[in-house]
Amino acid sequence: MKTPLLSFTATLALLATAAQAQEVRVYNWSDYIDESLLEKFESETGIDLIYDVFDSNEVLETKMLAGSSGYDVVVPTGSFLQRQIMAGAFQKLDKSKLPNLENMWDVIEERTAQYDPDNEYSVNYMWGTTGIGVNVAKVKEVLGEDAPIDSLDLIFDPANMEKLAACGVYFLDAPTEVIPAVLKYIGEDPDSKDAEVIAKTEPVLMAVRPYISKFHSSEYINALANGDICVAFGWSGDVLQARDRAAEADNGVEVAYNAPKEGALMWFDQMAIPVDAPNPDAAHTFLNFIMDPENMAAASNYVYYANGNEASQEFLNEDVIEDTAIYPDAETLENLYTFTPYDQRLNRDVTRLWTKVKSGA
Numbered sequence: 001m002k003t004p005l006l007s008f009t010a011t012l013a014l015l016a017t018a019a020q021a022q023e024v025r026v027y028n029w030s031d032y033i034d035e036s037l038l039e040k041f042e043s044e045t046g047i048d049l050i051y052d053v054f055d056s057n058e059v060l061e062t063k064m065l066a067g068s069s070g071y072d073v074v075v076p077t078g079s080f081l082q083r084q085i086m087a088g089a090f091q092k093l094d095k096s097k098l099p100n101l102e103n104m105w106d107v108i109e110e111r112t113a114q115y116d117p118d119n120e121y122s123v124n125y126m127w128g129t130t131g132i133g134v135n136v137a138k139v140k141e142v143l144g145e146d147a148p149i150d151s152l153d154l155i156f157d158p159a160n161m162e163k164l165a166a167c168g169v170y171f172l173d174a175p176t177e178v179i180p181a182v183l184k185y186i187g188e189d190p191d192s193k194d195a196e197v198i199a200k201t202e203p204v205l206m207a208v209r210p211y212i213s214k215f216h217s218s219e220y221i222n223a224l225a226n227g228d229i230c231v232a233f234g235w236s237g238d239v240l241q242a243r244d245r246a247a248e249a250d251n252g253v254e255v256a257y258n259a260p261k262e263g264a265l266m267w268f269d270q271m272a273i274p275v276d277a278p279n280p281d282a283a284h285t286f287l288n289f290i291m292d293p294e295n296m297a298a299a300s301n302y303v304y305y306a307n308g309n310e311a312s313q314e315f316l317n318e319d320v321i322e323d324t325a326i327y328p329d330a331e332t333l334e335n336l337y338t339f340t341p342y343d344q345r346l347n348r349d350v351t352r353l354w355t356k357v358k359s360g361a
């Protein structure tokens with residue numbers, strides 16, 4: 001019997017829906033997961049995983065605020081998450097579909113709640129600090145044995161930077177990481193929302209700008225590991241990845257990471273589901289998979305970042321859980337600060353300032 005057109009169309013729609021249900025699209029930071037976990041997810045769930053990467057919050061935010069990103073799970077940093085929640089970019093989590101939430105760490109959830117009250121929209125993936133990565137031998141060769149490798153003086157004192165330029169310095173291409181650090185360095189509130197206070201960072205940055213080789217938020221990993229540069233202002237886990245890549249290559253490069261003694265930014269990368277996610281059920285399946293303690297530990301063991309999953313800690317490698325550069329001691333934790341988002345007007349000012357600094361004009 002000939003199938004009526006309406007029934008045939010409905011059947012196609014059902015098939016399309018079923019096909020879509022077998023796919024989840026994830027947008028995460030580059031170099032940020034053990035890829036064997038992606039294969040494990042597909043094997044255990046039968047869901048096809050499309051996994052794309054970005055290397056700056058600004059790139060992700062452009063997609064999120066434009067809408068129709070096409071992704072089911074994205075991973076913004078806390079301050080960006082907060083602004084995107086306010087813009088209506090995310091949907092609340094259905095916690096009944098996330099039994100592994102019981103594994104999360106209340107110490108971290110208390111801190112992420114400042115960006116996402118009651119953690120209704122997100123779960124922590126990784127957290128860490130922003131600080132200084134150095135090629136120990138090269139920096140000491142240039143600045144001497146007492147080089148301030150644990151201080152913001154290393155990167156914001158023009159006298160030091162002029163000498164370091166010979167061996168290469170990279171900065172994160174991230175104004176919301178760099179500007180708070182400058183404010184901390186000059187004795188101001190790193191979370192200041194006063195335009196006049198933030199403007200004080202411009203002369204500090206412009207004074208060292210001639211000595212910065214590049215602004216980039218991922219290339220410094222290999223550049224440090226290979227000995228191509230001697231200093232990077234970057235994320236803790238990235239620098240520690242560089243340290244381990246250099247050790248594996250046995251290339252004679254010793255990389256060290258320090259959270260600046262003046263204080264370091266503590267940041268949180270949060271997994272969230274866009275309000276227009278094509279497949280929110282599969283998104284919840286992915287989040288629950290990642291929150292499995294052994295899976296979360298495998299991710300941290302690979303990327304050398306701390307995570308917000310307390311149950312995972314028994315599965316972490318000793319060189320992760322016992323490394324105070326990854327899981328800081330109580331004294332260092334006390335000295336960490338957090339950052340909350342700029343409003344729209346101040347964000348424009350910061351963007352202009354950052355453009356000027358990067359161009360050196």
